[in-house]
Amino acid sequence: xxxxxxxxxxxxxxxxxxxxxxxxxxxxxxxxxxxxxxxxxxxxxxxxxxxxxxxxxxxxxxxxxxxxxxxxxxxxxxxxxxxxxxxxxxxxxxxxxxxxxxxxxxxxxxxxxxxxxxxxxxxxxxxxxxxxxxxxxxxxxxxxxxxxxxxxxxxxxxxxxxxxxxxxxxxxxxxxxxxxxxxxxxxxxxxxxxxxxxxxxxxxxxxxxxxxxxxxxxxxxxxxxxxxxxxxxxxxxxxxxxxxxxxxxxxxxxxxxxxxxxxxxxxxxxxxxxxxxxxxxxxxxxxxxxxxxxxxxxxxxxxxxxxxxxxxxxxx
Numbered sequence: 001x002x003x004x005x006x007x008x009x010x011x012x013x014x015x016x017x018x019x020x021x022x023x024x025x026x027x028x029x030x031x032x033x034x035x036x037x038x039x040x041x042x043x044x045x046x047x048x049x050x051x052x053x054x055x056x057x058x059x060x061x062x063x064x065x066x067x068x069x070x071x072x073x074x075x076x077x078x079x080x081x082x083x084x085x086x087x088x089x090x091x092x093x094x095x096x097x098x099x100x101x102x103x104x105x106x107x108x109x110x111x112x113x114x115x116x117x118x119x120x121x122x123x124x125x126x127x128x129x130x131x132x133x134x135x136x137x138x139x140x141x142x143x144x145x146x147x148x149x150x151x152x153x154x155x156x157x158x159x160x161x162x163x164x165x166x167x168x169x170x171x172x173x174x175x176x177x178x179x180x181x182x183x184x185x186x187x188x189x190x191x192x193x194x195x196x197x198x199x200x201x202x203x204x205x206x207x208x209x210x211x212x213x214x215x216x217x218x219x220x221x222x223x224x225x226x227x228x229x230x231x232x233x234x235x236x237x238x239x240x241x242x243x244x245x246x247x248x249x250x251x252x253x254x255x256x257x258x259x260x261x262x263x264x265x266x267x268x269x270x271x272x273x274x275x276x277x278x279x280x281x282x283x284x285x286x287x288x289x290x291x292x293x294x295x296x297x298x299x300x301x302x303x304x305x306x307x308x309x310x311x312x313x314x315x316x
Contacts, residue, residue, distance in 0.1 A: 015180075020046045021160065023184030027171070030178035030194060038171055042181060045167040052079040053155045055102060062153060066102075070149040072139065080143050083136065086158045089272045090133035095247055096276035100131045102152025104250040108241050127250045156243070161225060161271035164188035168267075188223040188267035202296065204230045204259045214259075214298070217311060223267030227274040229255040244278045255300060256281040263294040263310070 015028035016039040027042045029035055054060040061079045075083070086099040107127060136153065137146040147153065160183045168190035171179035178191035180198050189198050197218030204214075217224070229252075232243040246253040260277040264270035273293055277284040285305060288295055294308035306312075 016042075018043075021050060021183065023160075024182075025184075026180075026182040027167070028180040028198075029171070029175065030192065031175070034175045034177050037175060038177070038179060041171055041174055042167050045163060045170060046183075048078060049082070049159060049163045049166075052076060053082050053159045055105070055152075055154055055156075062155065065145060065147065066152055069147050069151060072137075072142075072144045072146040074142065074144045077143065080138070080140075080145065082155055082159050082162055083138055083145055083153075084140075085162045085268055086153070086155050087133055087136055087138065089158045089268065093272055093276040093279075095133060096279040097157055097272055098130055098133045098247045099153045099155055099158070100133055100135055100147075100151055101245045101247065101250075102154040103150075104130050104245045105154050105243075106152070107250065108245070108252065109236050130245070130247045130250055132247070157271060157275050158268060160184060161186045161188075161223070161267040164267040165223060186223070186225045186267050186271050187219075189219060189221060193220045200224055202226065202259075202261050204228050204298075217263075219263060222263065222265045223270045224261065224263045225267055225271035225274045226259060226261040227271070227278050228259045229253070229278060230258055244275060246279050253279045254281045257284065257297055258300050259296075259298040260284070261296045263308075269293070 014032035014035040015026055016035055017024055017026040018039070025042060025046060027038045029038045050057065051059070052061045054062060057063060061075055065073050065075065090098045104127070131151050135148050135151050139145070164181045164183045164186050165188045168179050168181045168188040171177065171181070172191035178193050180187060180189045187200055197220045199216050199218050201213030202215050202217060203212065227244060229242050229244060241252040244253050245251070257278055260274045262270045262273040264273065273288060273291060273295060277288060277295065277297060280287050284297060285307065288307055292308055294310040295306065296310050297305045299305070
């Protein structure tokens with residue numbers, strides 16, 4: 001990972017972007033002739049993960065798992081892998097990023113696609129600690145899952161990162177071109193990168209133009225993810241809430257960090273730490289150190305902290 005001072009010298013890569021999953025999906029390829037095919041592949045990957053993991057589609061596999069809570073349900077290989085990823089992320093972050101936040105999300109008003117959230121009073125009496133990821137039972141031999149009655153899952157955080165990793169790998173296999181996939185700023189790269197690496201802007205809002213980002217870094221492999229308390233926000237009565245839930249309270253995590261960005265061997269690895277750091281708040285730096293990953297943290301007072309081999313920022 002490096003600062004990308006030579007971005008302007010890179011050949012212009014071909015990218016395609018579109019709205020999906022309530023955010024912006026982008027695919028970039030090193031072979032310009034394959035950009036349209038890459039977009040089609042990414043759309044298909046998004047549709048597959050949405051059908052498997054969506055909380056909002058009544059025809060999704062996750063909806064069927066919720067409807068059969070208390071019973072063991074056979075699931076597709078895609079949903080099972082997404083559930084395994086969510087469970088492993090929860091274990092790795094000691095429960096800071098936990099898939100059993102579904103009910104908490106609904107109490108906070110995130111019970112439909114983000115673009116359709118409606119303001120209403122926050123029912124604080126319904127807030128409280130979430131059940132915990134250990135209530136999700138997975139049977140690899142049968143490829144089946146079970147959750148207790150009353151438990152609802154939200155796979156949004158880990159599933160987006162899982163989607164980025166999966167799609168980038170699929171693009172390389174299908175097209176033979178180096179590829180970058182970004183799902184709302186959760187980035188995975190695969191295949192042969194551009195000579196200077198994949199240039200990625202770091203900003204609170206992943207949709208801003210290149211001149212407006214805080215800094216630009218380059219990665220050659222793996223993934224990079226950013227988590228913010230500033231973008232996916234909405235009001236519940238007089239309360240402003242956001243989409244990253246603190247499992248200890250069932251409410252939006254404290255807004256200590258404006259933005260946390262992390263690099264990892266995969267987008268899943270990166271996203272696990274960027275999200276967990278938001279939940280950990282003022283304890284994040286201490287808890288991040290043992291992971292030895294590159295992390296950049298922007299505090300709400302504007303101060304920036306870096307860990308691991310996050311590159312030193314250069315003046316733009």
